Amino acid sequence: MKSAHVRRIAAGAVLAAGVLVLGTLEVRAQAGGMPAGTPPAMVKTYESLADAILAVKTTEANLVRAILGAGYAHAQGELDRARKAIKASDTKGAQAALEALASAVGQLGTEGDNAVGAVRKRLLEGGHHHNAAGEAKGIYDEGFVVVTRVAKQAFLDSSKAIGLLARAPKGDALENEWKKVEATWASMMKGGA
Amino acid sequence: MSLTRRGGLIRPGAALACLALCACVHTGPAAPPTSPPKPETGRFHFVDVAAGAGITRVTWAGRPGKDHLLDSAGTGAAFLDYDRDGRLDIYVVNGWRLEAPDGPAPEKTRVIERGRNALYRGMADGTFRDVTDAAGVAGEGLWGSGVAVADYDADGWPDLLVTGLGPNVLYRNKGNGTFENVAPRLGIEAPGWNTGAAFLDAEGDGDLDLYVASYIVVTMDEVLSARPTLDWKGLEKVAFGPFGLTGAPDHYFRSEGGRRFVDATAEAGLLDKGRAFGFAARAADFDDDGDLDLYVANDSDPNYLYRNEGDGTFKEVGVWSGCALDANGAAQASMGVAVGDATGDGVLDLVTTNFSEDFSTFYRGLGGGSFEDASEETGVGPATFQPMSWGTAFADFDNDGDLDLVVANGHIYPQIDRHPEVLGTFRQRTLLLENRAGRFVDVTAQAGPGFQELESSRGLAVGDYDNDGDVDILITHLDAPPSLLRNESRGEGSWLEVACEVPGGTAIPTGATVTVTAGGRTQRRDIASGDSYMSSHDPRPHFGLGDASAAQTIDVRWPDGSHTVRHDEAARRLVTIRKGS
Numbered sequence: 001m002k003s004a005h006v007r008r009i010a011a012g013a014v015l016a017a018g019v020l021v022l023g024t025l026e027v028r029a030q031a032g033g034m035p036a037g038t039p040p041a042m043v044k045t046y047e048s049l050a051d052a053i054l055a056v057k058t059t060e061a062n063l064v065r066a067i068l069g070a071g072y073a074h075a076q077g078e079l080d081r082a083r084k085a086i087k088a089s090d091t092k093g094a095q096a097a098l099e100a101l102a103s104a105v106g107q108l109g110t111e112g113d114n115a116v117g118a119v120r121k122r123l124l125e126g127g128h129h130h131n132a133a134g135e136a137k138g139i140y141d142e143g144f145v146v147v148t149r150v151a152k153q154a155f156l157d158s159s160k161a162i163g164l165l166a167r168a169p170k171g172d173a174l175e176n177e178w179k180k181v182e183a184t185w186a187s188m189m190k191g192g193a
Numbered sequence: 194m195s196l197t198r199r200g201g202l203i204r205p206g207a208a209l210a211c212l213a214l215c216a217c218v219h220t221g222p223a224a225p226p227t228s229p230p231k232p233e234t235g236r237f238h239f240v241d242v243a244a245g246a247g248i249t250r251v252t253w254a255g256r257p258g259k260d261h262l263l264d265s266a267g268t269g270a271a272f273l274d275y276d277r278d279g280r281l282d283i284y285v286v287n288g289w290r291l292e293a294p295d296g297p298a299p300e301k302t303r304v305i306e307r308g309r310n311a312l313y314r315g316m317a318d319g320t321f322r323d324v325t326d327a328a329g330v331a332g333e334g335l336w337g338s339g340v341a342v343a344d345y346d347a348d349g350w351p352d353l354l355v356t357g358l359g360p361n362v363l364y365r366n367k368g369n370g371t372f373e374n375v376a377p378r379l380g381i382e383a384p385g386w387n388t389g390a391a392f393l394d395a396e397g398d399g400d401l402d403l404y405v406a407s408y409i410v411v412t413m414d415e416v417l418s419a420r421p422t423l424d425w426k427g428l429e430k431v432a433f434g435p436f437g438l439t440g441a442p443d444h445y446f447r448s449e450g451g452r453r454f455v456d457a458t459a460e461a462g463l464l465d466k467g468r469a470f471g472f473a474a475r476a477a478d479f480d481d482d483g484d485l486d487l488y489v490a491n492d493s494d495p496n497y498l499y500r501n502e503g504d505g506t507f508k509e510v511g512v513w514s515g516c517a518l519d520a521n522g523a524a525q526a527s528m529g530v531a532v533g534d535a536t537g538d539g540v541l542d543l544v545t546t547n548f549s550e551d552f553s554t555f556y557r558g559l560g561g562g563s564f565e566d567a568s569e570e571t572g573v574g575p576a577t578f579q580p581m582s583w584g585t586a587f588a589d590f591d592n593d594g595d596l597d598l599v600v601a602n603g604h605i606y607p608q609i610d611r612h613p614e615v616l617g618t619f620r621q622r623t624l625l626l627e628n629r630a631g632r633f634v635d636v637t638a639q640a641g642p643g644f645q646e647l648e649s650s651r652g653l654a655v656g657d658y659d660n661d662g663d664v665d666i667l668i669t670h671l672d673a674p675p676s677l678l679r680n681e682s683r684g685e686g687s688w689l690e691v692a693c694e695v696p697g698g699t700a701i702p703t704g705a706t707v708t709v710t711a712g713g714r715t716q717r718r719d720i721a722s723g724d725s726y727m728s729s730h731d732p733r734p735h736f737g738l739g740d741a742s743a744a745q746t747i748d749v750r751w752p753d754g755s756h757t758v759r760h761d762e763a764a765r766r767l768v769t770i771r772k773g774s
Contacts, residue, residue, distance in 0.1 A: 099510070099513075102513035103510065103512070103513055105513070106512035106513040107512070109512070109522065110495070110512060113466065114465075114466040114467030114469070114495065114497075114509070115466040115467065117467045117494070117495065118440070118466065118467045118468045118469075121436075121440070121467075121468070121494070124436060125436050125437045125438075141522075141523070149522075152522050153521070153522050156512070156518065156522045159512060159513040160513055160514075160515050160563070160565075162513070163510075163513040163514055163515070163563055164559070164561075164563055167560075167561045167563075
């Protein structure tokens with residue numbers, strides 16, 4: 001739903017820009033010749049387009065943060081489920097919850113699941129790099145918007161550790177691993193990791 | 194099959210160099226391959242006997258300049274015993290031969306030859322006879338990619354699934370030396386560019402289901418009109434993609450008694466949500482829970498591990514189980530896959546082969562379906578970093594009781610031959626890595642003349658074609674006949690091969706596991722349909738036994754979960770174990 005909303009915003013912006021450009025061309029035609037500089041109407045149109053482009057980029061960041069937020073919330077839910085199951089000595093329930101938690105934490109590392117990855121791939125194919133400068137500095141993997149390489153590695157390590165825990169669920173080990181996830185999450189959302 | 198993120202980003206610029214070189218970009222490799230080093234003597238000795246044995250048909254691969262990724266993807270091959278005479282036969286998939294146009298676009302590429310697949314019947318004297326026409330398995334004019342061998346209808350005769358650009362072809366073995374294409378009737382054509390395929394009984398109902406990986410969405414028109422437009426290190430224009438191309442979704446067909454197949458991709462939880470560039474599929478019981486899971490090697494995307502939930506549905510667990518990405522969390526350009534217990538701990542390990550300047554990854558099995566990237570410590574990573582790697586297999590080539598690793602190599606851009614100092618040549622040696630107590634050591638240079646050949650290799654299958662107790666290697670190449678590397682190693686180790694038969698049932702019990710205990714060591718092999726890079730291995734598990742003169746036990750776990758156990762079987766022979774005996 002959100003993705004469709006963003007697409008609609010972008011399409012709307014481009015459509016508006018197109019209408020403005022056409023209007024500008026009409027103005028120029030009425031003036032009876034090509035002006036010396038770039039016609040102000042065109043500059044204005046371009047400015048509007050720039051606003052739209054930058055807004056879309058911000059929207060992209062917000063959307064990815066929302067995706068990650070939903071993922072984190074899901075992970076917290078699975079964590080609660082795992083805690084309860086471990087406390088109740090429900091090994092099977094704990095295993096299922098821990099696997100789901102491992103998967104959720106892994107998806108934090110990969111900045112979304114495979115379906116999100118497919119969208120990211122499409123954007124890269126179109127030449128869109130949200131964090132081009134950060135990628136060049138080695139801070140971000142290609143196409144990643146929020147999750148830094150450091151955070152990615154930390155989430156993936158925790159994901160695997162939690163996955164292994166599923167084979168022999170232990171409350172204290174889970175708490176230790178979750179503290180790492182929390183710390184990585186907090187640091188990343190503050191822009192530190 | 195791309196300039197990966199890890200393999201170096203595409204460098205803009207170098208326009209002058211590019212201009213100077215573009216004029217000859219369609220002419221194919223200009224620099225002759227460097228002379229191979231003089232083979233050294235060692236315990237391994239492989240000789241290419243393909244030509245003398247009659248394996249001579251060239252496998253075509255598009256244009257000389259490899260203008261489209263299909264040109265450079267190559268084809269798979271299989272060992273099978275289609276006529277059940279006890280001797281392995283060979284099936285080789287073929288592509289098309291194209292001629293690049295002299296003029297600019299839109300002048301179209303000319304199709305010079307639609308390569309025909311080849312079925313070679315193994316003869317008693319160790320040679321092969323081309324029986325393609327008599328058998329009727331030339332490939333239906335399709336630009337072929339892969340092959341998977343299975344007895345899909347359990348009638349006792351091995352059948353052939355052939356993938357490629359176009360509809361899948363399923364050659365049903367009629368048991369009289371001829372085949373018929375039943376794919377349209379069974380509903381598994383799924384036109385597209387399909388690649389690696391694997392048959393597996395996902396539901397445990399006795400029927401073989403089918404998973405088919407798919408690479409990109411593409412038409413033959415697009416292939417024929419392709420031109421090299423991707424900048425390679427600022428030096429050359431090479432084939433475009435796969436970034437910028439659309440990944441094609443994989444397919445899963447559930448068998449209904451072998452009489453028809455139903456597309457159950459979504460229902461089974463196997464939707465290719467990432468639209469990944471799929472190349473290889475391998476089924477195995479990775480978590481040892483008694484059902485078959487599925488591993489899919491994807492190019493430039495995370496690999497998938499679909500865990501069978503026990504009811505024929507799957508859950509994708511690749512990332513957290515540790516085999517989707519490398520140790521750095523990066524998706525690699527995976528082409529082929531090898532599966533086996535290489536560490537001897539009873540747990541299946543995995544190897545994926547990857548792009549040049551990126552290592553092949555050794556995923557050590559930790560048990561329960563979890564893995565860790567042990568490429569560095571096992572030596573597989575450093576040994577495979579430079580070449581571009583494809584078909585691969587674990588096998589005990591020196592019969593010393595552990596699994597060695599063979600990796601077929603070859604670049605996708607012939608243009609790199611004009612800059613051999615950058616990253617070697619288009620044609621590359623196949624690598625042989627010897628397992629020395631869990632550390633894989635590159636013994637290629639000492640492995641005999643067969644391993645000194647320079648080709649751009651792709652498909653690879655292993656099997657004991659001459660029934661002499663050691664494992665031979667079949668390799669396909671681009672625009673060349675295949676190699677058949679006969680194993681003439683001087684190892685003194687004993688061996689055992691196990692043929693598993695189901696009386697009145699399937700010719701190949703796909704999914705069976707054979708465990709042999711001998712000389713204080715327990716080894717495990719599984720029987721798979723679809724492996725390596727779009728290829729299929731000898732379905733008779735081979736075990737090197739070292740000094741042991743007999744196996745204390747041979748335990749066959751059949752696909753239905755039942756076991757047949759034999760005790761005190763003498764070594765150095767093929768043992769046939771029949772279900773229920």
